[in-house]
Amino acid sequence: MYKSASLRKVAGSFNKQPLLIQTCRRQLHRNAILQQELSMSPSFKLEEKAAELSLRPATLKQALTHKSFKHGTVPTNERIQLIGYRAIQFFATEKIAKDPTNNQESQTMIKSIRELVNFKSNPFETLGLQEGFQGELPTKEIPHSVKCTTLQAITGAIYHERGINAARDFVHKHIFPPSN
Incomplete structure (x- = not known):
């Protein structure tokens, strides 16, 4: 799909970032609910x-x-x-x-x-x-x-x-x- 290794690396980091942001938001929301x-x-x-x-x-x-x-x-x-x-x-x-x-x-x-x-x-x-x-x-x-x-x-x-x-x-x- 990608011809160069550097393009694969960049594309891979963009694909992972939204998942990381979603996980952080979910964790932040969960912590806010659990904390009293x-x-x-x-x-x-x-x-x-x-x-x-x-x-x-x-x-x-x-x-x-x-x-x-x-x-x-x-x-x-x-x-x-x-x-x-x-x-x-x-x-x-x-x-x-x-x-x-x-x-x-x-x-x-x-x-x-x-x-x-x-x-x-x-x-x-x-x-x-x-x-x-x-x-x-x-x-x-x-x-x-x-x-x-x-x-x-x-x-x-x-x-x-x-x-x-x-x-x-x-x-x-x-x-x-x-x-x-």
């Missing part, structure tokens, strides 16, 4: 919760905003989450260094941080943050990994606004298990 927007509940007292955590309300709102919310057009918790994650790693290292003989607790702590598993039952719900969460998720239930990253963002926000000692106190109080 979770906005901050009207019953969530942002100012009170911010005062409880000694944060500015705008910072707390950003820490509770997932990157999927409003397609990333509003400030999200991605950057402060990274700060919080690194701070939690640092505090875990400090705790392990203070008592290197407690090998079982050290191994549990390292595994927990790596796998984003929290130490206490569920600090996200204990702190009452589920009503303040904002994001677009497949279900109305907030996945455990998203709760963990949000807690890391809260830790990062505290570290950013109040310093390392306040963040350390928050982590030891709400995330790490009490020492025996």
Whole structure:
């Protein structure tokens, strides 16, 4: 049909492109239908919760905003989450260094941080943050990994606004298990 290889290559790419565009449109439409927007509940007292955590309300709102919310057009918790994650790693290292003989607790702590598993039952719900969460998720239930990253963002926000000692106190109080 085509005499030269370059014409076959060009014709082949044009034939594939409409199918690719159709697939992308279909996937985009399907994702838009499946995603449910979770906005901050009207019953969530942002100012009170911010005062409880000694944060500015705008910072707390950003820490509770997932990157999927409003397609990333509003400030999200991605950057402060990274700060919080690194701070939690640092505090875990400090705790392990203070008592290197407690090998079982050290191994549990390292595994927990790596796998984003929290130490206490569920600090996200204990702190009452589920009503303040904002994001677009497949279900109305907030996945455990998203709760963990949000807690890391809260830790990062505290570290950013109040310093390392306040963040350390928050982590030891709400995330790490009490020492025996």
